[in-house]
Amino acid sequence: MTDTAIRVVVVDDHAIFRSGLKADLDADLVVVGEAATVEEAIDAVSSTRPDVVLLDVHLPGGRGHGGREVIAGCAALLPETKFLALSVSDAAEDVVSVIRAGARGYVTKSISGAEISDAVRRVAGGDAVFSPRLAGFVLDAFGTGDVAVEDELDKLSARELEVMRLIARGYSYKEVAKTLFISIKTVESHVSAVLRKLQLSSRHELTRWAADRRLL
Amino acid sequence: MAATMYRSQDRIIAGVCAGLAAHLGLGVAVVRGLMVAAGFLFGAGVLFYAWLWLFVPMEGEAGAASLASDGGPRLRLFRPAPVAVPGVAVPGSRDVPGSPAGSVVRAPRRGVGEVLVGAGLLLVAGAIMSQSFGLNLPFGTIVPLAVIAGGAFLAWMQLDQTRRTGLLNAAKADTPMALLRLFGGLALVVAGVLVVVNGTGSWNLLWPSVLASLAVLAGVGLVLAPWVLKFWREFQAERAGRIRETERAEIAAHLHDSVLQTLALIQRRAANPQDVTRLARAQERELREWIYQDAGRNAGKLVARIKEVCAEVEDLYGQAVDVVAVGDADLADKGQALVQAVREAVLNGVRHGGTAVSVYVEAGPGGVDVFVKDRGPGFDAAVVPADRLGVRESVIGRMRRFGGLAEIISSPDGTEVRLHLPATDDDE
Known part of the structure; x- marks a missing residue:
């Protein structure tokens, strides 16, 4: 990671939450813009081109799709600008829909300032950020057993399953690495692979799982 | 003496006597006896009974009760969650959302058939006896009247049945038995009326008249059908609106009782961050539960129970869990033991770890x-004194007794308790 500051845009419809978050973020994270609605967010992100967007899942404006719509509106910037979803909701439909729209991670709003700064840095570095709950959703969606599927996208490898399980159990990446005797970099690459599968897989079970929860 | 009279659920025919007894403060048997006796005074008792049957509402029929039973699982949410008692096995949330009336109805109806048949036989016997004593009874009038009365009784019985389960529960009227009763009653009444109108008391002209009247009825029905349909739709719409209104009121009441109260409390306790956190956390959990439980997932299952005990510990210690x-599994006996072991482990983590505790549950076929x-x-599991029952007995011992495994891994970075309960054939 470079030693230059990471530029962040904070998108949330509550001003109190935005200012609280700004105060909480570490010094090497610079907030270059704020937005409260879908339209403002797309404008702010397009004009400032930040490294990371901290994005609330539920936002007023637009066509009512909240965070998902912001990511779709900024699709052109996507590889450079990373989105980290923030929400009070931990319902599967909110979490998974915003991840499938392209967010690189998901954290709940009750997370501490240090943890969120850490998550922002990780996302800026190209990694994915999984909360225990998101890992739980992934395990739920892909299944924890060994299933035979044709497309590799539709299945978690044994190692990825292990990593997801440990994250769901509340392990940090460092602890996961230590437990599995692998490097943190390897853990990060596993998590990124899982994120990619979650975004791209069209697996039957995943579709059904999503449909059950009215995600589609 | 009850202020308003209701027909009772504890009934032989329609609960009139029991209701009247409760209303007057008399014994049920006395009222029933009087009613039967009055029945022999030129049928005064029967008429009075029928009159009360028509105009006195059924107990629990009005408003709230029938709405709640009709609203099903959604309205069930508005009731407070069952409170978990520490150490006591609560058998899931087994409360069936069925109507309160539904479960009571069946029992007291035994013997109704026998009573009715007996009464009928008595009447017939009385008629024959009076004939033999020289009284000339006009059977040509009595029989059709009896047929009409019988038909009306059958049909009203049906109407009453649907009213009892709540007028709103229209589905009940679709059962074949109910239809049979309704149409049987109608047919009897029509036949009886026709015979009376013929004036002859003869059954010879019955068939042509039945056909003619059926044709008339069908014609009228055809003409009236659109209106009936329209009224039915309006009734349905109004009913839906009323249900929505009730729901809205329930939501408002819920928010008032929970969120607003908590916010007030938080303002008063603003100086004490720990209290504020605890209040906010408990309220958040409660609200979340309330919002997302809608889909009815997990009800009465293992995961729901584990979440319940974790919430309880969270409340006790103000530490996030x-x-x-x-996945999820059914809550068998072994599941209860597992839940208790989890509770003990979480308690231990909150008490001795003093930090947030993560619980991960994975239920699969294995x-x-x-x-x-x-x-x-962290602590060294090997040097925990033998008299410390918490972990050794409640977690490890309990899991072992139920054929499971418990493992405690502790390091300076924290402690993890791992519990495994294998699936068996008997608890699928």
Whole structure:
């Protein structure tokens, strides 16, 4: 990671939450813009081109799709600008829909300032950020057993399953690495692979799982 | 003496006598006896009975009760969640959302058939006896009247049945038995009326008249059908609106009782961050539960119970306990033991770890795994004194007794309790 500051845009419809978050973020994270609605967010992100967007899942404006719509509106910037979803909701439909729209991670709003700064840095570095709950959703969606599927996208490898399980159990990446005797970099690459599968897989079970929860 | 009279659920025919007894403060048997006796005074008792039957509402029929039973699982949410008692096995949330009336109805109706048949035989016997004493009874009038009365009785019985289960529960009227009763009653009444109108008391002209009247009825029905349909739709719409209104009122009441109260409390306790956190956390959990439980997932299942005990510990100690669950299982006896072991492990983590605790539950075909992790200073499981029952007995011992496994891994970075309960054939 470079030693230059990471530029962040904070998108949330509550001003109190935005200012609280700004105060909480570490010094090497610079907030270059704020937005409260879908339209403002797309404008702010397009004009400032930040490294990371901290994005609330539920936002007023637009066509009512909240965070998902912001990511779709900024699709052109996507590889450079990373989105980290923030929400009070931990319902599967909110979490998974915003991840499938392209967010690189998901954290709940009750997370501490240090943890969120850490998550922002990780996302800026190209990694994915999984909360225990998101890992739980992934395990739920892909299944924890060994299933035979044709497309590799539709299945978690044994190692990825292990990593997801440990994250769901509340392990940090460092602890996961230590437990599995692998490097943190390897853990990060596993998590990124899982994120990619979650975004791209069209697996039957995943579709059904999503449909059950009215995600589609 | 009750202020308003209701027909009772404890009934032989329509609960009139029992209701009247409750209303007057007399014994049920006395009222029933009087009613039967009055029946022999030129049928005064029967008429009075029928009159009360028509105009006195059924107990629990009005408003709230029937709405709640009709609203089903959604309205069930508005009731407070069952409170978990520490150490006591609560048998899931087994309360069936069925109507309160539905479960009571069946029992007291035994013997109704016998009573009715007996009464009928008595009447017939009385008629024959009076004939033999020289009284000339006009059977040509009595028989059709009896047929009409019988038909009306059958049909009203049906109407009453649907009213009892709540007018709103229209589905009940679709059962074949109910239809049979309704149409049987109608046919009897029509036949009786026709015979009376013929004036001859003869059954010879019955068939042509039945056909003619049926044709007339069909014609009228055809003409009236659109209106009936329209009224039915309006009734349905109004009913839906009323249900929505009730729901809205329930939501408002819920928010008032929960969120607003908590916000007020938080303002008053603003100086004490720990109290504020605890209040906010408990309220958040309660609200979340309330919002997302809608889909009816997990009800009465293992995961729901584990979440319940974790919430309880969270309230007790004001320390966050996050539960992540994958899959779910039924709550058998062994499941109860597992839940208790989890509770003990979480308690331990919160008490000695002093940090947030993560709980991960994975239920699959092979069994259930639960991991309870805290980030406290950790302890050496080998040097825990023998008299410390908490972990040794409540977690390890309990799991072993039910054929499971418990493992405690502790390091300076925290402690993790791993529980495994294999699946068996008997608890699918």
